[in-house]
Structure formats: C-alpha cells, structure tokens
Amino acid sequence: MINSIVQNDIAQSFSQAAKSYDQSAFFQRIAGERLMERLDYFKLTPKHILDLGCGTGYFSRQLTKRYPDAQVTGVDFAQGMVQWCQQQSQSETYLCADACQLPFESNSVDLIFSNLTFQWIEDLPQLFHELNRVIKPNGLLLFTTLGPDTLYELKQSWAAVDDYKHVNNFLDMHHVGDAMLSAKMLDPVVDSEPVVIGYQRVTELMRDLKNIGAHNLDQKRKSGLTSPRQLKQLEQHYQQFKLEDGQLPATYELVYGHAFATEHQAASGYHEYLLDLIEQQA
Numbered sequence: 001m002i003n004s005i006v007q008n009d010i011a012q013s014f015s016q017a018a019k020s021y022d023q024s025a026f027f028q029r030i031a032g033e034r035l036m037e038r039l040d041y042f043k044l045t046p047k048h049i050l051d052l053g054c055g056t057g058y059f060s061r062q063l064t065k066r067y068p069d070a071q072v073t074g075v076d077f078a079q080g081m082v083q084w085c086q087q088q089s090q091s092e093t094y095l096c097a098d099a100c101q102l103p104f105e106s107n108s109v110d111l112i113f114s115n116l117t118f119q120w121i122e123d124l125p126q127l128f129h130e131l132n133r134v135i136k137p138n139g140l141l142l143f144t145t146l147g148p149d150t151l152y153e154l155k156q157s158w159a160a161v162d163d164y165k166h167v168n169n170f171l172d173m174h175h176v177g178d179a180m181l182s183a184k185m186l187d188p189v190v191d192s193e194p195v196v197i198g199y200q201r202v203t204e205l206m207r208d209l210k211n212i213g214a215h216n217l218d219q220k221r222k223s224g225l226t227s228p229r230q231l232k233q234l235e236q237h238y239q240q241f242k243l244e245d246g247q248l249p250a251t252y253e254l255v256y257g258h259a260f261a262t263e264h265q266a267a268s269g270y271h272e273y274l275l276d277l278i279e280q281q282a
C-alpha cells in the first residue's frame with residue numbers, strides 16, 4: 001500500500017488540477033471513450049453504477065446519459081475533484097473516498113467503471129478484494145490502467161539528462177490479471193494497445209502532465225526546478241523519437257481489464273467485512 005503521506009500528496013495534486021484537467025486530458029478522454037465503447041460487449045441494465053476515480057466527472061455524466069435509469073455515483077479521493085463534479089452536475093452523486101475502502105454495502109453495485117485510476121493504487125489485491133465485495137454477484141468491473149511502456153520516450157530522454165526518476169513505473173498487465181484472480185474475481189481478462197499522442201515540443205507534454213495532476217510518486221523524484229539547460233538537453237534527446245510528420249510522440253500503453261464479481265466473496269455482509277478488517281488490524 002502506498003503510505004498515507006504519498007497518498008495525500010497524490011490526492012492534493014489531483015485536487016489542485018481540477019480546473020485545468022479537462023483542457024489537457026486528451027489521452028484520458030480517448031482512453032475513457034474506448035472504455036465506454038467496450039460496454040457494448042455486455043448486456044447490462046445496471047441500477048447502481050460507480051465511476052471510480054471519477055476525476056472531473058466527464059465519464060460519470062456520460063454514464064448517466066447512457067443509462068438514464070441508473071443511479072451513477074462518482075468516487076474520487078481528491079476533495080477538489082469531488083467539489084468540481086458537484087458544481088458541474090446534480091444528476092449524479094459524488095463522494096470523496098479511497099477506492100480501497102469504499103463506503104458502500106456489500107453486493108450493492110451492478111457496474112464499476114474506472115478510467116485510468118488503478119495505476120495510482122499500489123495494493124491491487126486489496127483493491128480488487130474491495131471491489132469484489134461491493135459489486136453484486138456477476139456484476140461487472142470494467143477499467144483501464146497503464147502498462148510499463150507508458151511514456152517510454154520521456155523516460156529514456158530524461159535518463160540521458162540526469163539520474164532522477166521523472167516517470168512513474170507501471171505494472172505489467174499480467175500482474176493486474178493475477179491480482180484479480182487473487183481477489184477471486186470471475187473470468188478476469190486483460191489486454192493492451194499503444195496509444196500515441198503527438199506534440200510539437202516536449203514542454204507541451206510536460207505541461208499536460210502537470211495540468212492533469214499526474215504526479216511522479218517515486219522517492220527518487222527530483223524536488224527542485226528543472227534548469228533551461230536540462231530542458232534543452234531533454235528536447236535534444238527526445239528528437240530521436242521524432243515521427244515522419246515531425247511531431248514528437250508520447251506513447252501510452254493502455255491496458256483494459258474486466259472481471260465479474262463472485263457469489264462467494266460478495267455473499268458476506270458489510271458488517272462482517274468490517275469485523276474482519278478490525279480483527280486483521282488488531
């Protein structure tokens with residue numbers, strides 16, 4: 001589990017990004033739209049939907065449009081994002097909570113939709129255990145996350161400039177599948193595809209990452225400002241990846257996953273679950 005100081009750090013960074021997020025979230029929008037398309041594969045008439053890690057609530061609102069009879073709840077642990085969502089729309093409910101400790105009864109949700117949130121969560125077995133508890137038996141978990149090839153051009157270019165870590169490490173999708181299995185979720189499936197966003201300058205990519213609140217978690221991250229000389233070096237090293245049209249690529253390894261909740265786990269009551277937690281922590 002990411003320690004609470006780092007978690008607060010991430011939540012604060014996303015809270016501060018609430019106003020600038022949508023104007024820089026090109027990749028996040030593409031990923032979420034492709035995830036929405038995947039809902040077509042499943043025959044669903046959900047009554048209660050969670051948009052987990054809802055950010056500015058764009059996809060929470062899309063889910064309301066797609067399933068007008070459902071109650072959509074957007075959950076995010078960044079208070080600033082939750083407040084932003086509440087100002088944008090009253091058709092959904094928005095709550096500030098950690099995805100690993102959800103304030104919902106067991107067996108209470110038909111569908112959990114989550115776009116690009118799980119890469120921020122270190123303890124995936126605990127996360128999937130919690131989601132399996134909350135989703136009704138045979139209800140669906142559908143998500144995207146990021147794989148290790150994400151932003152490899154930026155990572156390699158920075159490695160030629162200094163020894164700090166500038167880009168987060170992301171888990172291989174097989175670990176994500178294993179974590180779903182260890183939480184006893186049913187029929188887990190993962191696949192991935194590269195998505196490339198073109199930029200004129202590396203600084204534009206860095207500005208987008210800052211605007212969406214994507215914070216480098218690593219203890220070895222650089223704390224001071226980047227000098228103009230270092231930025232120039234970075235731009236120079238990044239040129240090796242230049243595309244034929246002259247743009248600089250930022251590659252994301254977009255990982256898709258889904259699984260169904262099991263009878264077995266979901267059958268235990270919320271209070272029993274809390275008692276189990278208390279027992280574990282005693």
Ligand SMILES: C[S@@+](CC[C@H](N)C(=O)[O-])C[C@H]1O[C@@H](n2cnc3c(N)ncnc32)[C@H](O)[C@@H]1O
Nearest residue numbers: 014053054055076077078098099115116117120
């Ligand atoms: C990259 S944004 C994606 C936002 C939105 N799903 C979208 O598609 O635009 C990731 C979001 O996940 C939230 N988040 C990260 N870790 C979380 C956690 N443990 N519990 C709840 N939300 C979390 C962040 O605050 C942020 O708003």
